Amino acid sequence: MNAVSIGRTIRSLRKQNNMSMQELGDKVALSQASISRLESGVTDINFAQLSNVCEVFELTLTEFFAMVEKQMDLKLNVSPVEVKTIDDKLIDIIQQLSDDQKKGLYVLLQPYVK
Known part of the structure; x- marks a missing residue:
């Protein structure tokens, strides 16, 4: 799991909710530019920011990371x-x-x- 996959999940959630980057930014106290950097994986999201994003979309952190994993289609087969x-x-x-x-x-x- 990396910043890009987390960012893609945030972008997907935002678009599913017909929300602009500016609207999401206003709800989580970040600029539109910061949202853009998070969604593109240029900037890592911190725990507080992720908690705020999850709150906006009415998700628990567990649900959010399950979405990230599903989006990445993780199949871990390790010895x-x-x-x-x-x-x-x-x-x-x-x-x-x-x-x-x-x-x-x-x-x-x-x-x-x-």
Whole structure:
């Protein structure tokens, strides 16, 4: 999942709701130019911005990311060795996050934990 796929999903939601970039920007306190950069994947969206976008479209973060995954048509078939490598990479990434970023990630991942 990357900025481009997230941006495409935001653009799709905006168009489905017959909303201009300016209208979405007004609702989430961003300029039309900022919305354009987010939708094109030039700029990464932060947690607060994504939460605001989800609120506008009456989606949970879980629902939003499910849409992103569906749009990307993800089919992950990984071996146990690859999973270990992914685990190691995730640990490295998480260790570099601030406490607030870790809290945001925790909230984001909690629905996926059984």
